[in-house]
Amino acid sequence: MKGEVAKEIAKDMREISVAEFFERNKHFLGYENPTKSLLTVVKEAVDNAIEFCCEAMIPPEIKVKVKPLGDNRFRIVVEDNGPGVVEEKIPYAFGKVLYGSRFHVLKQSRSLFGIGIKGACLYAQLTTGKPIKVESSTGKGRIHVYELMIDVTRNEPKIISHTTKENPGGKHGTKVELVVEGRYVSAGHSIPNYLKQTAMINPYAKIIFEGPDGKTVFERVTEEMPPPPKRIKPHPHGVELGVLRRMLFLTRERSLVSFLTKEFCRVGKTTAERVCRQARLPPSAKPQELSLTEIERLYRALQRAKVKAPPTDCLSPIGEKLLIEGLKKEVKPEFAVAVTRPPAVYRGIPFQVEVAVGYGGELPQENCLLFRFANKVPLFYHQGDCVITQAVKEVDWTRYGISQPKGQLPAGPLAILVHFASVWVPFTSEGKQAIAGYPEVLKEIKLALQEAGRKIKRYVRKKERMREMLMRKRMFERYLPVVAESLETLTGKGKEEILKKLEEMIRSREGERK
């Protein structure tokens, strides 16, 4: 009887492909309602476009079209002037989940998972049955035009059509076109706001948006491209036992010492030999031949080894100047400060936190505005679940003259922008909308916020003092005529004259203070 149940269960057992897994759980990727889904499709295409323009050091010019087709359907077209995709890779880059160029590369990147645009493709075929259309050119030869779907059962691209077009101008770039179900909104978590924030954090990008409400152009603020972040090798303090074991198994190096120096950053020959000694392993040992206990010893020796922090040119921060400019353009505060922290490290992974804080001006009086970014991509959803929000709440803003309900975000008129840059962002899910609460990350964000708080404190306090002074002055002015009258009685001088002199006095005092 029990054996029968086991057999019944066994009959149901099978594998599903990762494409089918994400088709079923499309809300993991950001497709949980029509509004968010439409935004996610645009986001994935735009993030890719900017990412690869930056890699090629081309100031991005991105055209985004969202055209309603009726029946809750939209045609989305995103076109860039990037380096293009090599022809034979196009089907995989757009039609195979977990296929990408970023997995084995440690550097700051907008696309980490090899899921994004494939998720959009899955969503299109799920809701409208239409293939994704990709036009791409690397600047040489003809333009390749593919219509692609994903064979969900096997997670393989299905080429619906493949044609080519002439490319007399030698134009390069990629254009994707999708037809999806969705709902368009123009406020709040909307496509225009997403593009606005994207432009704010990528000031070298020009974004031209044609939506249901007309055309908007987000001009670039600078032509200067940041140097593309460099790739780094894993740091010995960041590797895990299981990964070390696989690295040892897969390496082409013949000896432990050359394995350590070639496969890790910050490990020279001396360090490598010291690590071997500590692990009681011969430097010439063959990496593939270590036993589990030997690997454990090696792992512990690596963890304890004194090595420099990883290089940080794998990171590409925005910088204080552009942060302030971006914030001012977006929300028009009367005063803004920014802090770019030096790079920090957790588990061998370098990361960097930047913060901008704006005060007063056109900011709403009631609520603090919070802008979150990870690797130059705006985070819109799951604010409550993000370590950035946690950090903002945990900082004591009253120290900086800003009121704050206990355990809540501080009160307005305040805008806070936080940018988290890292070679690996611990997103809470594939949808990449919130950062997980690693203690090292939380601490670093709080330090950045506190630094910005100290910078803005003097201004906030001065504003507060000026407000008080103004009130005192108004009060005094109100009583001036009465004072003048009394003085007339006392001194016998004309009250008009006295009033004039008193007013002069106030003006001169004001001048002094200024």
Add this chain to the structure above:
Amino acid sequence: MKGEVAKEIAKDMREISVAEFFERNKHFLGYENPTKSLLTVVKEAVDNAIEFCCEAMIPPEIKVKVKPLGDNRFRIVVEDNGPGVVEEKIPYAFGKVLYGSRFHVLKQSRSLFGIGIKGACLYAQLTTGKPIKVESSTGKGRIHVYELMIDVTRNEPKIISHTTKENPGGKHGTKVELVVEGRYVSAGHSIPNYLKQTAMINPYAKIIFEGPDGKTVFERVTEEMPPPPKRIKPHPHGVELGVLRRMLFLTRERSLVSFLTKEFCRVGKTTAERVCRQARLPPSAKPQELSLTEIERLYRALQRAKVKAPPTDCLSPIGEKLLIEGLKKEVKPEFAVAVTRPPAVYRGIPFQVEVAVGYGGELPQENCLLFRFANKVPLFYHQGDCVITQAVKEVDWTRYGISQPKGQLPAGPLAILVHFASVWVPFTSEGKQAIAGYPEVLKEIKLALQEAGRKIKRYVRKKERMREMLMRKRMFERYLPVVAESLETLTGKGKEEILKKLEEMIRSREGERK
């Protein structure tokens, strides 16, 4: 030049296996810090154990051992008396991600993804390099003992050893053993609390826990097992265009009418023929031969078709009586109510919400306690991101005499338990710790909470009235001697006598009210 960048990027492009993806993003599965990781390993093994016992209608007896091995390592052993796993399936059931028995089956289930225990296996080999050990018997033949690892690069099980043992008693069940890194805590989000809540929501389960602090036994409250939830076919209102297309392609049925009646629930011959007519398709059309436009017409006709809601015997609620018992056992309120709502449907998927609310007694005065469950599994983390929390906050508890800070959880002494049961739970991530905010789900949870609120209102108000009466009485008693003295002066009677009569009067009034 641009072409060079495209080639460079192309060189980096490759596929990673879903096992490697989750190894890299293990925090998606709940492995983001040592405390949570240890809990997740236990949770995955225990959830599986209870799930398959229930499927076989065996009152579960689960033994859980957590043994510290030093150096932040723990040996975790979870043993059940379930139906066991068929021998040849063991390597896949424990060593291949996205392999499972639940994908193509629509019914309420604790395991949905085919990831859980494989994630634990990945985590073990990543942190300690040790294989998972599985002993299983279906009651017939010998006991099979496997040591398994996952070949991460290929997502295939790697059999380290396979032996058998005699099974003279014909014992059935599964025992898994893992060695992992972690941190053990005994309070808060801890293993003992997880097991306690698991026992509370599965009152027919006996759980024996041997941890670092000794042995605890959670006895079963009932021997009676709920009928195992039935599997259902997809409902025509729940299918998506892309899925319908694949179903048409993969079906063995020869005609559209037989496809519709066999592959969907609630579609009889008459309905099927009506759908075909509405879609302008011949009932005898071959499913595989429909064009995309024809499939679209069929899809729309299915969406519009008037069909009964899906059957709900695929659901297994806990019931009001056991909910109240569980809550009373766990937190000892002085009064508790429960509500099991009738099943509801979203996107063709049946689901059911149950709520229990406890008041007073040993509950903390300050904060409301919130217990969240999905398909009889406790949800511990990401409370802020869960639709259950959102629903509790959005209900106006002041209507029921309970104070509530604006937009927050209500205040104590209050405990709220919410159980969400469904054939498909929209978890926010693979870690299965929070439910996504689908509007239909939110609405139904709020209705259940409001119903419970109305039930508890009378009690809360009465308590409030009694408290007020008590205060009045105390006040009166305090002034009694003064009143008696005044009356003595007025009436000339002795004040002792008057005092006695007044006290008698109060007592009799009290008796009346009672």
